[in-house]
Structure formats: structure tokens, C-alpha cells
Amino acid sequence: MSESPQQTTLGDLVECDLVIESVVEDLAVKLPLFAELDSICKPEAILATNTSTLPVIEMAMATDRPDQVCGVHFFNPAPMMSLVEVIEPLTASEATIASAIAFAEACGKSPVRVKDRAGFIVNALLFPYLNNAARMLENGTATAEDIDEAMKGGCNFPMGPLALLDLVGLDTSVSILDALYDEFKDPNYAAVPSLRRMVSAGRLGRKSGAGFYDYSRK
């Protein structure tokens, strides 16, 4: 696959072998985009999504090439994180999955293959922990700093859960939890009230300058 220069309109994607969608975590936005990409991109192109949790099958079925749609899920910050989850919806061909794995390897990443279930591997396991850290802060068990310090020092994690929520973005995190809860109805996936209130207040984490921590002077 050849490298393309930066493009700014969908029409510029016509010659791409692989397109990875990474717009806001909202199926209502992604589905029409997949239909549009399907009409624009060359017939042999693979259309992939970087979604963290949403059903890839829905995006596949929004196209006339469901066998050529899969998930290619990078982790934040993508240049530093070695993992890519390659997500396999029911409709994907083996050739599509093999191409996505080859692409991830060509990017220097370590791909893992996973079925199309909300949260795939990492976020299905990670988000109950992040949500419960926000709950712990909400309950007044400890300060944000001490919760993060405890998980770094006690578990050797590179960053604490509340700092990680700020990095992911609280709006994206609530969308991820909602998609997980929608699929599994597990109370651990039900976003705690304080997360939603922070999103309503525009405290989205690093990208807005404030979340659990203040980034305005950093």
C-alpha cells in the first residue's frame, strides 16, 4: 500500500487501498459516512473504522462491500502505543482481515485479532476500572491525585485511571461506556453520574483544558 499525502476532502480518498475512519464516537455520524465512503472509494478498497466500541457490523452493512469492512483500532497516543486491535465483523472476508493485519504490522504495530463485540478486548476490560475510579472519587474515598498515585505505585501502571480518562476524553469515554452498557447491560459499564455532568460542563479532559485535572497552564 502506498503512502498518501494529507488530504482534506472525501473525494481525495478515491485512490486509497485502505481508509480508516476516525470521526466522533457516534454511530449516527459514522453510518452515513460509511455509505458515502462506499460510493466514493474504489471497489477493491478496504473501509476500516477506528471505533473504540461501536458495532463494526453496522458500519459494514451501511456499505455495499460488507466483506471489505473491518475495525483497525489504534491506541492513544497512536505513535507510541504498540497495539492495534483488528476487529472482525461477521461479514469480513479473510483477505480483508489479513490485509488489515499486514497494514498494522507495516506500521510497526503488534496487531491482535478480535471478534466484533463492544469494547473488543482492551476497552471491555479497561472501562469498568476507569468508571469505578470515577465512582471512587465521586464517593469521596480518596482524592484524584491519590487514586492515580495508588494505581501507578501499586500496580506499576504508567498513568492513573483519572489521568487516562482525561487523555481519552470524557465525552469519548462516556460514549464508550454507553456502547458497552448497551451491549452487555453490566452495571460496571453504566457511566457514573459525575462523568456525564463533567461532559455537560464542557470538562472533557486534556482536549478542553480541564477534566479531573487542570491543563490550562501546562
Ligand SMILES: NC(=O)c1ccc[n+]([C@@H]2O[C@H](COP(=O)([O-])OP(=O)(O)OC[C@H]3O[C@@H](n4cnc5c(N)ncnc54)[C@H](O)[C@@H]3O)[C@@H](O)[C@H]2O)c1
Ligand atoms: N480518544 C481516544 O483515546 C481514542 C483512542 C482510540 C480510538 N478512538 C476512536 O477514534 C474516534 C475519534 O475519537 P476522538 O477521541 O478523536 O473523538 P473527538 O470527538 O475528540 O474528535 C472527533 C473528530 O471528528 C470530527 N468529525 C465529526 N464528524 C465528522 C464527519 N462527519 N467527518 C469528518 N470529521 C468529523 C470532529 O470535528 C472531531 O474533530 C472514535 O471512534 C474513538 O472511539 C479514540
